[in-house]
Amino acid sequence: MSRALSVFVVLCASAALAQERPIPPSALRSGIEFAGADVRAMQADDASNPGMLWVSRGEQLWAAAAGAADRNCASCHGDASVAMRGVAAHYPKFDAALGRVVDLPARIEACRRGSQRAPAQSTEADDVLALTAWVAYQARGVPIAVAVDGPARGAFERGRAFYGERHGQMNLACTQCHDQNWGKRLLVETISQGQPTAFPAYRLEWQGLGSLGRRIRACLFGVRAQMPPPDAPELTDVALYLAWRAQGLPLEAPGVRR
Amino acid sequence: MPDARISIPTPVKRDEPFEVRIQIRHPMETGYRTDDTGKAIARNVIRTFACRYNGQPVFSAQMSSGIAANPHLRFFLTATDSGELTFEWQDDAGTRGSDRAAVTVA
Numbered sequence: 001m002s003r004a005l006s007v008f009v010v011l012c013a014s015a016a017l018a019q020e021r022p023i024p025p026s027a028l029r030s031g032i033e034f035a036g037a038d039v040r041a042m043q044a045d046d047a048s049n050p051g052m053l054w055v056s057r058g059e060q061l062w063a064a065a066a067g068a069a070d071r072n073c074a075s076c077h078g079d080a081s082v083a084m085r086g087v088a089a090h091y092p093k094f095d096a097a098l099g100r101v102v103d104l105p106a107r108i109e110a111c112r113r114g115s116q117r118a119p120a121q122s123t124e125a126d127d128v129l130a131l132t133a134w135v136a137y138q139a140r141g142v143p144i145a146v147a148v149d150g151p152a153r154g155a156f157e158r159g160r161a162f163y164g165e166r167h168g169q170m171n172l173a174c175t176q177c178h179d180q181n182w183g184k185r186l187l188v189e190t191i192s193q194g195q196p197t198a199f200p201a202y203r204l205e206w207q208g209l210g211s212l213g214r215r216i217r218a219c220l221f222g223v224r225a226q227m228p229p230p231d232a233p234e235l236t237d238v239a240l241y242l243a244w245r246a247q248g249l250p251l252e253a254p255g256v257r258r
Numbered sequence: 259m260p261d262a263r264i265s266i267p268t269p270v271k272r273d274e275p276f277e278v279r280i281q282i283r284h285p286m287e288t289g290y291r292t293d294d295t296g297k298a299i300a301r302n303v304i305r306t307f308a309c310r311y312n313g314q315p316v317f318s319a320q321m322s323s324g325i326a327a328n329p330h331l332r333f334f335l336t337a338t339d340s341g342e343l344t345f346e347w348q349d350d351a352g353t354r355g356s357d358r359a360a361v362t363v364a
Contacts, residue, residue, distance in 0.1 A: 047265035050328045053283040056263055207285070207327035 022179040023193060025248050031257060034183075034192040039204070043256035051133060051202035051254025054209045058134025061127055067118030073131070076115060080138055088139035089251050092240040094151040101155035103236050105132045105200075105211050124230045129209050133200050136253035143250050144197065146243040155233075159241030162234055168225030174238075189258070194219075195246045196239065198255020205258060212239050262345065262357045269364035275334040278309070278317075280345055282331075282355065288323040302350045304329065311361070312341040337363050 032040055042048045062073045062080050077083040092103040098110055105123035108131050112118040121128055148156040163174045177186070178194035185191070199212035206214075213235040217227050228234055265279040282304065289301025301323060309317040317333050335343075340363045346356045 047263070047279050047281075048330065050281060050330070052263055053261065053281055053328060057261065057283065 021245060021247075022175065023182075023245065028195065028246065028249050029182075029193055030195050030197045030249055030252060031192040032198065032252065032255060034190045035256075035258065039256055039258060043198075043252070049202065049254065049256055051200070051209055051256060054130045054133040054200070054202075055137045055254060057127075058130035058132070058137075061131050062134055067112065067116030069115060069117045071116055073111070080134060084135045084138040086139045086142040088136040088253065089142040089144050090146055092146065092152075092155070092236050092243060094147070094155075096151075100233070101152050101236055101240055103211075103213065103239050104135060105129070105213070106231070106236065108132055108135065122230055124211060124214060129200055129211065132211065133209060133254050136200060136251060139251045140253065141250045143248050144243050144246050146240060146247065148240065148244045152240065155237045155240050156244065158234065159237035159239070162238050163241050167220060168223035170223040170225075172223045174219070194242065195249055196242045197246060197249050197252050198257060200253060201255040201257050203257045209254060212242070261355060264343075264345070264357060264359045266343070266359055266361060269362040270337055272363050273336060273338060275336050277332060277334055278343065279330065279332045280309075280357070282307075282329055282347060284328060284349065284355075286321075286323070286325055286327040286329065290323070300350070304347050304349045307331065307345070307347040309333075310344045310346075311335065311337070312339075313344075316343075337361055339363055 032043055035043075042050075046052050059080070065072045065075075073080070088104055091107065092101050093107075094100070095102045095107060095110070102110065103123075105128050109121060109123050109128050112128070113120055146152075166173045174194060177191050182191050182193045196212050199215065200209050201215070202209050203215070213230060213232075216235050216238055217230070220227050261283040263281045267276050270276040284304055285302065286304065287299055287302040289299070289303075291299045293299055303323050303325065304321050307319040307321065308315060316335055319331065321329065340361060342358055342360055344356065344358045346354065348354045
């Protein structure tokens with residue numbers, strides 16, 4: 001009886017969550033749909049997509065022994081195309097060993113430090129980005145599906161609050177552009193829905209590959225807010241909220257964006 | 259580790275032009291930028307790029323700071339026999355890169 005009740009409660013909770021999503025599933029649109037024809041063509045062709053350079057680099061790193069443990073990723077995980085198939089679509093995710101919600105670059109960096117006993121790097125370091133791109137590439141086309149209940153609940157609620165709060169001298173909240181005004185013009189740009197499907201993405205402005213955390217920081221810079229440091233937990237919280245908000249959209253990493 | 263991606267049609271038709279595409283992962287640092295402390299970042303761009311077919315030069319390029327990061331080069335070649343394309347490049351820092359690809363003529 002109590003089990004039936006808890007199932008009912010969980011169903012109600014998930015139904016409530018589904019209703020609260022600011023953009024209904026039928027209206028979800030990846031950022032690539034707001035991009036120009038040149039950027040769309042660049043992303044669509046792997047021989048043109050510069051993000052694939054990081055995927056290739058990540059593939060090499062996957063098989064390269066590193067750190068004091070002198071092990072490579074394949075020593076534990078085996079073939080990435082099997083072991084990492086679809087995995088990136090479930091990140092950010094609560095990690096029991098680390099006791100917090102981590103995004104994919106942070107999970108890979110934890111593996112590097114822990115299992116490989118490699119020297120610590122920033123999650124924005126080129127090698128971490130390359131491995132993230134390689135793992136995310138294995139989840140191309142897989143719909144985003146993240147857990148926001150249980151131990152991830154706190155991070156999710158903090159992320160949702162951050163998304164709805166006004167930031168910076170512009171006094172703008174994420175929701176004001178990306179929920180209330182997407183599809184409209186902001187100077188030369190079309191405002192996107194702020195979906196995280198492309199990341200790690202090659203941004204032409206960056207002339208390189210960057211993480212979702214870096215993209216969120218760039219948005220905060222845009223509204224003239226104080227930027228959190230690259231590995232700040234609030235960036236992961238927002239990333240979790242964004243992933244939940246985008247549930248059902250397929251990953252397209254490595255994407256190309258302006 | 260070669261830091262490039264090469265795209266060639268397979269197989270290629272004898273005596274018919276085919277497109278060679280190569281992307282090289284390189285920051286192409288212009289030398290005009292400064293870092294967070296205001297110090298100039300030294301120029302580091304790929305200066306020379308050469309492509310050889312079975313050892314014979316078939317394409318070369320001299321690049322400068324006007325080329326974006328991660329340059330993507332496309333050019334056309336015509337092959338009469340199967341062989342190997344070798345690509346070599348060198349940047350301002352003196353770092354040499356190379357990669358190779360087999361061409362099969364049908």
